[in-house]
Amino acid sequence: MSKKSRVIYSEIRSLAPYFLVMSGIYLGIMTVLCLAFGGDYSLPVGAVYGIILSALNFLLLGISAQNALGKTSPKSAQTYMNITYCLRYLGLFGLLTVAALLPFINLIAAAIPLFFVRIAITIREIKNERAERSDKKEE
Numbered sequence: 001m002s003k004k005s006r007v008i009y010s011e012i013r014s015l016a017p018y019f020l021v022m023s024g025i026y027l028g029i030m031t032v033l034c035l036a037f038g039g040d041y042s043l044p045v046g047a048v049y050g051i052i053l054s055a056l057n058f059l060l061l062g063i064s065a066q067n068a069l070g071k072t073s074p075k076s077a078q079t080y081m082n083i084t085y086c087l088r089y090l091g092l093f094g095l096l097t098v099a100a101l102l103p104f105i106n107l108i109a110a111a112i113p114l115f116f117v118r119i120a121i122t123i124r125e126i127k128n129e130r131a132e133r134s135d136k137k138e139e
Contacts, residue, residue, distance in 0.1 A: 008062040008063070008065065014124060015121065015124060019054075022116045023113065026051070026112065026113060027044060030044045042103070042109070043106050045104055046099065046106035046107065046108070047112075049109075050112060050113035053095055057088060060088055061088065064080070064088070068084075
C-alpha cells in the first residue's frame with residue numbers, strides 16, 4: 001500500500017466512529033418516527049439510502065484526492081479535483097432525484113445524512129484542539 005493510500009485510509013478510519021455513531025442515532029430516530037407515524041417505512045429507508053450515499057460520496061472524495069496527488073502538476077490536480085467534484089455532485093443529484101421519485105424513500109430523510117461527514121470532521125477537529133490545549137496546559 002502506498003503512502004498516499006495509507007493517508008486516505010487513516011482519514012477514513014479516524015472519521016468512521018463519528019460517522020457510524022451519528023448514523024446509528026439517526027437511523028434509530030427515523031425508526032421511532034416510523035413507528036410513531038403509523039408505519040411510514042419511507043423514513044428509515046430514506047435514512048439508510050442517505051447514509052449509503054454519504055459514505056460513498058466520502059469514499060469517492062478520498063479516491064479522487066488520492067488520484068489527484070499522482071498528477072504531474074498542481075494545475076492538473078486542481079482540474080482533476082474540480083471535474084470529480086462536479087461529477088460526484090451530479091451523481092448525488094441524480095440519486096436524490098431517484099429518491100424523490102420513489103414512494104418508499106423519504107427525500108428529506110435521505111438528504112440529511114449527506115451532512116454527517118462534515119459534522120464528523122468538525123467534531124474530530126474540536127476534540128483534537130481540546131486535546132492539544134489540554135496537553136499544553138500540562139506542560
